[in-house]
Amino acid sequence: MSQRHRVLIIDDEPDIVEVMMARLEAMGFFAMGYTKAPKALEALRKEDFSVLITDLKMPDMDGMEVLAEAKKIDPDIEVIIFTAYGSIEGAVQAIKEGAHDYLVKPFEPIELVAKIEKAIEKRGLKQRVRYLEQEIGKSIGQHMFAESPAMKKIISLVRQVSDSDATVLVLGESGTGKELIARMLHHESRRREGKLVIMDCGATPATLIEAELFGYQRGSYTGAVRDKKGIIEEADGGTLFLDEIGNISPELQTRLLRVLENGEFRRLGELDQRHVNIRVIAATNVDLKAKVDRGEFREDLFYRLKVITITIPPLRERTEDIIGLSQIFLSEFCEKAGKKVKGFSREAMDMLLSHHWPGNVRELKNIVQSAVVLCKEDVITPDEILPSGIYDRAPVQTVEEGLNPIEAHEKAMVIDALKKTNWVQKDAARILGISRRVMHYKIRKFNLMPDKEKG
Numbered sequence: 101m102s103q104r105h106r107v108l109i110i111d112d113e114p115d116i117v118e119v120m121m122a123r124l125e126a127m128g129f130f131a132m133g134y135t136k137a138p139k140a141l142e143a144l145r146k147e148d149f150s151v152l153i154t155d156l157k158m159p160d161m162d163g164m165e166v167l168a169e170a171k172k173i174d175p176d177i178e179v180i181i182f183t184a185y186g187s188i189e190g191a192v193q194a195i196k197e198g199a200h201d202y203l204v205k206p207f208e209p210i211e212l213v214a215k216i217e218k219a220i221e222k223r224g225l226k227q228r229v230r231y232l233e234q235e236i237g238k239s240i241g242q243h244m245f246a247e248s249p250a251m252k253k254i255i256s257l258v259r260q261v262s263d264s265d266a267t268v269l270v271l272g273e274s275g276t277g278k279e280l281i282a283r284m285l286h287h288e289s290r291r292r293e294g295k296l297v298i299m300d301c302g303a304t305p306a307t308l309i310e311a312e313l314f315g316y317q318r319g320s321y322t323g324a325v326r327d328k329k330g331i332i333e334e335a336d337g338g339t340l341f342l343d344e345i346g347n348i349s350p351e352l353q354t355r356l357l358r359v360l361e362n363g364e365f366r367r368l369g370e371l372d373q374r375h376v377n378i379r380v381i382a383a384t385n386v387d388l389k390a391k392v393d394r395g396e397f398r399e400d401l402f403y404r405l406k407v408i409t410i411t412i413p414p415l416r417e418r419t420e421d422i423i424g425l426s427q428i429f430l431s432e433f434c435e436k437a438g439k440k441v442k443g444f445s446r447e448a449m450d451m452l453l454s455h456h457w458p459g460n461v462r463e464l465k466n467i468v469q470s471a472v473v474l475c476k477e478d479v480i481t482p483d484e485i486l487p488s489g490i491y492d493r494a495p496v497q498t499v500e501e502g503l504n505p506i507e508a509h510e511k512a513m514v515i516d517a518l519k520k521t522n523w524v525q526k527d528a529a530r531i532l533g534i535s536r537r538v539m540h541y542k543i544r545k546f547n548l549m550p551d552k553e554k555g
């Protein structure tokens with residue numbers, strides 16, 4: 101044993117306490133014994149013990165109470181109950197209530213030690229599981245990449261407010277990472293052991309949202325064949341993420357306000373008030389303030405939601421993030437596909453940097469994913485990016501002025517090839533040894549399109 105495990109013993113008979121302490125010390129444990137349970141619990145409040153061994157029948161406090169109290173003080177403590185022959189039912193009951201094991205008096209010292217060691221092992225495993233869960237939680241948070249000053253600021257704001265219970269409103273265009281922020285807030289909060297429950301108010305039909313959120317009593321409406329717990333109750337002790345909050349009906353806005361104000365709500369069809377302890381995060385990509393101004397969204401709810409507001413800028417306004425995000429997604433998808441792609445060619449990266457990104461980070465992720473699938477060499481070139489059709493939909497940012505020397509040279513070559521082929525793009529592409537798609541992209545980039553094709 102590398103470190104002496106600490107064992108706490110309680111029995112109203114001083115002789116037993118003394119004998120057990122001596123035995124355990126001899127076996128390498130640190131043992132502390134008491135004849136009075138309240139004294140022992142006091143010691144447990146002050147110091148850490150791995151295992152508690154307690155008699156079941158004692159005059160001042162019985163073993164069941166000791167078990168309950170000890171677990172309140174230290175939920176990780178493992179409790180072994182010992183009892184006289186003939187009162188095994190009590191021991192069985194104790195196990196149902198969370199004791200690790202029991203021993204019947206008189207017992208062999210070897211049996212006692214074996215049970216203590218098992219208890220210590222179990223406690224270690226539980227602590228390890230909890231540690232790993234926390235690590236997973238942390239790494240979920242860390243997956244939020246930030247290079248741009250704007251995003252770095254957001255991450256530090258998230259860290260600052262994650263532990264508070266204040267409501268957070270996350271704003272941003274589609275695909276900017278609103279859900280990721282909500283996950284990070286939850287996983288870095290004290291509530292991380294509770295659940296993060298997500299309600300997509302945009303995709304769920306309005307009539308169902310209420311039933312889903314608040315739950316219902318059997319028979320409260322057609323189809324309600326049994327009592328059902330709502331999402332709000334699921335999230336009790338944890339976090340509720342209301343996505344697309346802008347879409348909820350006026351009635352729902354009113355009911356939600358109640359929950360936010362005092363945690364009170366009723367299941368549909370039920371009279372009794374219920375109470376929950378939740379932290380609410382809401383997100384939307386619509387202009388909520390404008391909705392308030394038009395009278396479509398309750399102003400008081402709006403202010404309740406935006407105690408803390410996090411606005412994620414669109415990707416096109418934080419191009420510093422594009423390179424890093426692309427690399428992260430590249431390694432992620434390469435690993436999944438079992439491929440080895442080193443990176444992006446300069447041209448491919450140029451394309452990513454100059455795109456308008458209407459779908460933000462999600463769009464970038466999708467493009468990298470399809471590029472990895474298509475990629476046959478060890479770098480991603482424009483040929484793997486263009487098939488996703490991004491430039492067919494969104495305008496390429498044309499570069500008129502400020503071409504760097506390479507670009508100016510490139511533009512001259514493209515014009516030259518086009519002239520030689522009488523502006524047949526396919527043939528010009530062949531001369532330059534590039535694909536038609538890339539040719540098409542360059543024509544748009546350098547704004548070389550014949551007038552009728554522009555715009």
Ligand SMILES: Nc1ncnc2c1ncn2[C@@H]1O[C@H](COP(=O)(O)OP(=O)(O)OP(=O)(O)O)[C@@H](O)[C@H]1O
Pocket residue numbers: 243244245246272273274275276277278279280281385425461462465
């Ligand atoms: N900073 C970031 N670092 C790493 N991945 C990101 C980042 N931002 C977004 N993502 C990824 O991009 C995708 C879209 O993010 P998310 O679902 O959080 O966006 P959203 O704002 O909720 O979108 P929508 O409005 O469409 O629901 C997810 O796969 C997410 O993991």
Ligand SMILES: [Mg+2]
Pocket residue numbers: 278279343
């Ligand atoms: Mg989302």
